Amino acid sequence: MTADDIRGVDFHCHLDLYPDFPANIQECEQAGIATLAVTTTPKAYLRNEELCRSTVHVRAALGLHPQLVAQRADELGLFAKLLPRTRYVGEVGLDAGRQHYGSFTQQIEVFTVILQLCAKAAGKILSVHSIRSAGQVLDLVEKHLPVERGRVVLHWFSGSASELRRAVELGCYFSVNTAMLSTPSGRATISAIPLDRLLTETDGPFVQIGGKAVRPVDTVSLASALAAKLNHDQEGLRTQLVLNLQCLLAVP
Ligand code: MN
Numbered sequence: 001m002t003a004d005d006i007r008g009v010d011f012h013c014h015l016d017l018y019p020d021f022p023a024n025i026q027e028c029e030q031a032g033i034a035t036l037a038v039t040t041t042p043k044a045y046l047r048n049e050e051l052c053r054s055t056v057h058v059r060a061a062l063g064l065h066p067q068l069v070a071q072r073a074d075e076l077g078l079f080a081k082l083l084p085r086t087r088y089v090g091e092v093g094l095d096a097g098r099q100h101y102g103s104f105t106q107q108i109e110v111f112t113v114i115l116q117l118c119a120k121a122a123g124k125i126l127s128v129h130s131i132r133s134a135g136q137v138l139d140l141v142e143k144h145l146p147v148e149r150g151r152v153v154l155h156w157f158s159g160s161a162s163e164l165r166r167a168v169e170l171g172c173y174f175s176v177n178t179a180m181l182s183t184p185s186g187r188a189t190i191s192a193i194p195l196d197r198l199l200t201e202t203d204g205p206f207v208q209i210g211g212k213a214v215r216p217v218d219t220v221s222l223a224s225a226l227a228a229k230l231n232h233d234q235e236g237l238r239t240q241l242v243l244n245l246q247c248l249l250a251v252p
Contacts, residue, residue, distance in 0.1 A: 006057070006242045007032040008219035011175040012090065012127050012155040012201035014038060015058070016048055018213065025051055028058050033216040034245055036201075038090040038127050040065035042078040049085065061088035066095040066129055069110050070103035076110055080117055089118060090127025091155070094140075097131045108136065115144035124150045125248060127175070134159025138166055147171035151251050155201060156180065157189055164192050173248055175201035178214055178222055181229065190229065199244055200226070 008031070015024045015037040028035045037052060038061045039045045048060035062082050064075060083089070092114050094107050118124040126145075130137040134157065141152050153173040157164065167174075174193045177200070180186030190198075200222050205213030227237040 005032050006034050006245075007238075008217065008223060009033070009200050009241050009245050010035040010202050010204075010216040010219045011153060011199045011245070012036060012038055012177075013204050013216050014040070014091075014206070015204075015216075016044060018205050018215075021047075022051060024215070025055060025058050028216045029055055031217045031220075033057060033219060034242075035059070035216045036061055036088060036090065036127060039063040040068055040091060041072050042075045042082055045082055045086075059088050060086060061090040061127060062086050063089065063091040063127075064110060064114065065091045066093050066103075066107045066111070067100050069107045070100075073106055073110055076113060079114065083117055083121055083124075087124060088127075089114070089124050090153075091129050092126060093129035093155075094133035094137050095129060095131045096133040096136070104133075108140070111137075112140055112144060115140055119145045119149040122149050123251065125251070126150060126152050127155050128152050129155060130157065130159065132158075134163040134167070138163060138170060141172070142170055151248060153199060153248070156203060158185065161188075161192060164189065168194060168197060173197045173199055173244065175199040176226070177201050177203050177207055178209060178218070178225075179203070179207045181222070181225055187229065190226065195230070195232075195240060196244060196247070198226075198241065199248070200241060 018024050035058045045062045052058050052060040155175045200219045202214045207214045227234045
């Protein structure tokens with residue numbers, strides 16, 4: 001995979017939740033969008049692995065979504081069993097939003113085990129959810145997954161400015177999306193992220209543009225919008241995003 005082949009980076013997309021999953025993978029392959037296909041349960045990972053076996057630009061990540069921990073914590077054993085088969089982990093993390101706060105203690109237990117398993121395995125790259133829980137997520141990452149044991153990419157980060165600085169110090173990357181660009185707080189977050197830690201994502205199909213689920217190819221226009229926001233030239237920012245991805249993937 002060379003920088004010239006990559007036209008966009010989508011480091012957090014639920015490809016398997018679109019109606020046309022295989023076609024979606026082909027679209028990423030043909031358009032040259034380096035895509036991380038995150039999953040919400042270990043059982044769902046298996047089909048992703050199968051479809052991404054020979055892809056150039058799409059990689060499957062093993063996940064256990066914090067919003068599903070209440071129902072799916074029993075799949076943690078399967079998670080541990082499948083972990084040696086992939087370098088990528090996600091979607092994992094914590095969600096302290098009102099709807100999911102009831103399982104927060106259980107989420108902490110599950111995320112702690114996931115971080116410990118990743119630290120033991122070493123070299124994993126994680127796409128991490130942290131709604132209303134950035135501080136707790138960073139506490140657990142600091143304690144269980146030091147930077148030399150793995151890398152964390154904070155997806156759709158919405159923590160405070162000081163939490164963002166702490167995440168940078170802990171070696172985290174950030175994947176940002178179109179929805180973040182449309183709110184003042186999201187734009188403030190984007191501006192505060194060091195340029196060498198920035199990645200793009202869609203979080204499709206959950207994020208929509210004009211009533212339609214955003215697709216990985218839309219990261220090309222997202223990068224242009226980010227360039228305008230950050231006063232950067234378009235080609236320079238695209239190159240930077242690809243370089244950031246390559247630096248992240250170069251972690252031993
Ligand atoms: Mn997601």
